[in-house]
Amino acid sequence: MIPAGFEYHRPADLTSAIGILQEHGDEARVVAGGHSLIPMMKLRMAELGHLIDLQDIDAMKGIAVGGDTVTIGAMTTQHELIVHDGLGAALPILREAALQIADPQVRYVGTIGGNVANGDPGNDMPGLMQCLNARFDLTGPDGSRQVAARDFYEAAYFTAREDEEILTAIIIPIPAPGTGSAYIKQKRKIGDYATAAAAVLVGDGTASVAMTNLADTPIWSEAAGAALAAGDIDGCAAAMLGAIDPQEDMRGPVAFKKHVAAVVLRRAIDSALSRRS
Template structure:
């Protein structure tokens, strides 16, 4: 559990950070909270020669909520997500999800940017961002661009971010006031990744579900946007038949690995249960 040797860099500006990544090339890795990278380095599964630490980049800090426009700086910690009342007002599912990540000590250091950018299917924020249809702001040598979360994840630890780019912010258009939400996660213990988890956001129009959106965590090699499952609820009365159809559609797109949490069959089953329970909870909460 001792990492290999590396050089440590601590840029003061985004430009400086991007410049470092350009000049250092493939051997450099950015580090935010470090809760994914440092353990990998201790196991020598990651052996970067240069670490570019983003913690002095003030531009990457802070939460901004303006009406339904929400911007999260990449270096915002999970704890800051939990502590922000403005965020809890506009988009409460973010707090609910952040509270289910690891434990308080980790949430004081782990960042939302690291959580979404790492491309680990076990992280909780990617599934949520898929459900919220968030966009990621990326800054690289060729300037700034935005990529939808739904276009970002290619495979485990492979994303649309190129090695020279830094994910600087997450932009969310919060669902309208009165929406229902729920993040349901089954895990073996505190600090564990999900056996399966589901993020559900619903907007009701009277007794009809006007918009539904479902994201899934840790049931494939990336987080998943459950498009067909979302469609099965949209326009429905959220009755048993619609929920059963959504559950079946969600389970159909899973492809989990067997691991200590159980075989694939079980994890797919739990995914269905999480969708079913999250929809029920979100419906209860919807105005």
């Protein structure tokens, strides 16, 4: 499996990266960790003339924990999410989810920006970002804008990002003190995508629930969150199971996926409730 020929670019700043995208149009793509794009190129499912590596753009790296929000550069690796003490205290669910992504070798290179930007419905971070009500910073030729994670995903591999825009950072509101959280994932083997995964936040009269790999986009259900906030766990599960749309594939038939989704969701709810303080 060898990709078609391409020209490799490694710009040192965001302006240069955007300029290359403008110059080459549909022939150019940016790459972060490369765990989604490179395999597609090897299989000839994606053929492009110009590959723009973002590794040298320091402005897209780092974690800043403020009083109300956490800002994470898109080129921050999953490993960095795991070992950052301040982030672990402010958003323990993020560390919990990152630890379940693939394996250590992947987590040392894979980035949070790459995980959320390409619209893969099997990735872990998109659903979690919806649960956390995160916002994505997008920068392009016309400047920067923010898009809510709950509005970003349109279909499998289709997002609100324009072709000449780069996702540069993620802004996440810090949950109120006492909020319980959990990310529970069921997968066939280490390194696999989820058969089903659930992200849950439960606070004082508030809740948020999202699920992964059970439709062509991550699913955040306002109705499920409202039911859980009111203490109606059965209503939460019913609302979420009504919102998902799993398809039969190598991970099982539809009925099996719905069963797994229900089990995973209830485990995540139980865990989040047990962590409230």
